[in-house]
Amino acid sequence: MKKFSKNYLYYHFVADIFITLIAAFVFMDALIVEDEAGEMIGWDLKALPFFILGILAVYAALILYRVFYLRFASYTLTESDVRVTRGVFFRKNSILEYSKMHAINKKQNLIQRLFGLAVITVDSGSTNTSATAEILIYESAAEADRLLALLKAKKNGEEISAEDPLAAEQAPAEQVLCADNGELVFSSGKKLVYSLLNIASAALGTLTVIVLCLFTYFCILPLLYQLLLGEAFMVLIPVMILALIATVGIALFTFLASILQSFIGFYRFRIRKTAKDLEISYGLLTHHENSFGFDRIQGIVIRQGLIQRLFGYATLTLEVIGYHEGGDEQKNQNASMIGMLLPLCQAHEAADIIASLLPAYVPLEREARAVRYxxxxxxxxxxxxxxxxxxxxxxxxxxxxxxxxxxxxxxxxxxxxxxxxxxxGLYALGALLAYKTAGIAISEDRITVYGGGYQKRITTLLRRSLVAVEDVTTPLRARAGIYTLILHLRTNALANEVKVQMLDREAAEKLLSALPD
Amino acid sequence: MKMNQLPRKALKLFYIRCGIAAVAILGAFIPAVILASAGGARTAVLICAGIPVLISLAFLLILPYYRYKLYAYGFDEKRIVVRYGVIFRHSVTIPVCQIQDLHRFEGPIMMLLGLGGVTISTAGSNFNLACLLKSEADLMIEVLEGYLEKRVEEKANEEIQ
Incomplete structure (x- = not known):
């Protein structure tokens, strides 16, 4: 059994200072002395030593937890599987066979990089692990690279030296899409466009809130003043001003985050295609190295938000077993990044890019369309x-x-x-876009589903990925021969459905017959 | 494919569940009316909350019957089909070869009524076949396991050929 790297502890000596400082900031309120009107008049210096002791105790408890975590955590690579034991209060033993490994990823944030620490995560694609990977190993950066290469080789059933697996990995990749080789690249120019499009989307939302606030101020409040509330409406003004400030603040934060995401989050974005894997790496502050076996990729989605659609751009994402690609939980944010294939490309070049990376998933031309609006x-x-x-x-x-x-x-x-x-009206517009988009195409080996209202989605999946088809209708629609079908995919419990709306009987029957026997 | 209806006991179960929901709704509504009466706003609360409560109770009264009547399931060597839903009618088709595992489940009321459900797990989704008789659920699992083994064998032979 091998222990996790001690760098884990050194990293947390620093990282936990931030957590402690946040705790100190939250509880700082206890030190404030207020007068009867609730105004701050000074600090309670008598309580200060206890406060400092409390904060130090929090830091000590965190470090103690890390020490125990490191002491109890271990991993081993056997002939057939990888085994990890971790946890302090709840011990968790994970065993994952090499043949069942789905995605092997390496991640390093800025502080981890300073301490030479890296996190290796391995996912089995189980329905139950859609938010977090089953195998998690903290290792030194050099050892993590060795481990990554070794795990990839084991997953692919290749015989390599356990001492120097990196030597075997030097074999040239089939195709590398990076800054050095031509058009298929997420260049600085595209990053700028990506930022601008995100900013435009955020600005649209901000503008809507500002218009609503101004409408409330100039139209609704005077009426309420005149007719109903009298002076009482005055309390609504600070609420509205706060809403405006919050909206503008969130918008500015979104603008900044968008630029940082494009240039720092996707720093040195590379897609590397080997014989069995697709490897995607990017990130400056947090560096991701994600590896997907072709057999685990279940579909490719071409997404176009309203603004992206206006300017003819698209985002490509992967539907992969095990990871959810659009969760709202904090945990899932990393997972959403893992599903990213290409953050931005011209919509018309999406098919060519997919053809070069995963030819089996090139979208088909739409055959059947939605029959009624x-x-x-x-x-x-x-x-x-x-x-x-x-x-x-x-x-x-x-x-x-x-x-x-x-x-x-x-x-x-x-x-x-x-x-x-x-x-x-907004629903009608969304529905109109959905009506214009909806459709399906089915071939011998794959299915392409066109859907989405304000956000257009073109999902291409292999027929063998279909695990069930669900027909949803109402008595009236059934009488009119209108079918809405939900395709259940072999992915994970959170992102396993693709809906195709309002088809005619012929298209619905063709889709039902596409189910594998 | 022959489609089967749920056993009569399933209707009882649906009514019991709706009864519990109705009690919960009334449990919130009656104290609200009592409190409002003390505050002199009884009529307003009776009208404002009474209408949604009445609509909900009416739904709870009608829904179980239609849910029971419209629920149907069937399976053969290749497919499992489940039809359910009152306003939106769902029809799910699951190929037997895509089954990963089969589970039987029972809740406390189901146990009292001698009912059991079957969960069909595929690679990515779970589908529930609610409220069969326990013996029916066991038989269904047994038969489906047989079909699945047969299909896996056939597939393996196809690959070898």
């Missing part, structure tokens, strides 16, 4: 109408019983109607 909008309109009617049923009688003036009742009614119209 109305079903796209019908249920959403009904739901919005129901919510509006319910709101009116709840609010208007309440106002009546509270003896609000009749003109106030009329204004609230009108506002509800305007809200309904805006929401229904």
């Amino acid at each position: 109305f079903p796209f909008i019908s249920w959403s309109t009904l739901v919005i109408a129901f919510i509006t009617a319910l709101s009116a049923t709840l609010v208007l009688p309440l106002m009546y019983f509270l003896e609000a003036p009749s003109i106030a009742l009329s204004i609230v009614g009108v506002l509800l109607a305007v809200g309904f119209a805006i929401a229904a």
